[in-house]
């Protein structure tokens with residue numbers, strides 16, 4: 225453990241999960257801190273200013289959604305939410321309230337670490353990196369300045385909405401983006417129920433930019449939640 229190791233605060237009432245996370249995180253050079261309740265978690269967030277928060281949705285005293293909302297009133301610290309299967313609606317709400325990602329229990333260490341890496345990278349991105357003029361993944365290259373997209377070095381025509389969808393997913397690369405967030409970014413307010421639009425445009429993007437559109441490697445569906453541009457790292 226060195227002074228620069230990032231602190232991760234785990235807000236979770238279940239002891240076995242805290243133990244698992246403590247082991248996983250300390251083995252990977254994170255400093256592990258814990259809270260058992262929402263109220264205690266909120267205090268700790270303010271006191272220790274962790275680099276990242278892992279937050280259980282079902283806490284004894286508070287809902288994870290309310291914890292997220294309170295943190296987001298004053299802080300952008302990345303939040304990864306832990307949820308149980310079947311809590312899709314809860315996940316959507318908490319992501320829309322500003323959580324960065326989610327993990328469904330039970331989850332593995334490699335999945336956990338990948339999510340943490342992505343969230344920390346997004347949090348530390350400087351303005352410089354955000355204004356990079358090119359983005360690459362798989363066989364795809366996007367030139368933002370010229371608004372050109374290439375697949376296997378061949379220019380691909382995208383409609384304006386396909387392009388917006390693509391660049392939005394790139395902006396959040398590696399992170400889940402909810403249907404609501406995507407619809408708002410692309411069509412503006414008032415379209416939050418039109419998830420079938422997204423399905424149509426996503427199918428088009430996959431057809432144009434995936435090697436095997438039926439088995440997408442990059443444009444990943446998060447069932448009942450949204451989509452994720454998977455990045456190799």
Ligand code: CA
Nearest residue numbers: 237280282283
């Ligand atoms: Ca719980």
